[in-house]
Amino acid sequence: MALYSEKVMDHFRNPRNVGVIENADGVGEVGNAKCGDIMKIYLKIENDIIVDVKFETFGCGSAIASSSMATEMIKGKPLSQALELTNKAVAEALDGLPAHKLHCSVLAEEAIKNAILDYYKRNNLPYDPALEEACAHCDEE
Numbered sequence: 001m002a003l004y005s006e007k008v009m010d011h012f013r014n015p016r017n018v019g020v021i022e023n024a025d026g027v028g029e030v031g032n033a034k035c036g037d038i039m040k041i042y043l044k045i046e047n048d049i050i051v052d053v054k055f056e057t058f059g060c061g062s063a064i065a066s067s068s069m070a071t072e073m074i075k076g077k078p079l080s081q082a083l084e085l086t087n088k089a090v091a092e093a094l095d096g097l098p099a100h101k102l103h104c105s106v107l108a109e110e111a112i113k114n115a116i117l118d119y120y121k122r123n124n125l126p127y128d129p130a131l132e133e134a135c136a137h138c139d140e141e
């Protein structure tokens, strides 16, 4: 069996939503201290809906595929739904990642949560304190 699914290869070769959103409503950046990879997510939000999302990932193929898939999964969705996105769901949507590459999908979940937290803070909106805890280590690089 191939190490990577066709979906992983597809999203790695043709990543969706790559880029930067100027004047984004929320930006989240996370890094993995061990591998040194960095992921940045930009959100455009209107009425609690993610109307646009872009990413920049300086990282491995699995991290790029995870960012691409994760952005596709939250585009057009309400914030509440995006907050529920788990790295497991991203990995499953990619038809699986090798066990030693699962941490790459964690970056995607964390970057999205961090970007939403940034949006809440910029707008002085109330949020679940658990979100802050989840993002406490997000700035580690």
Ligand code: FES
Pocket: 032, 035, 036, 037, 059, 060, 061, 062, 063, 101, 103, 104, 107
């Ligand atoms: Fe670092 Fe994949 S090896 S995110």
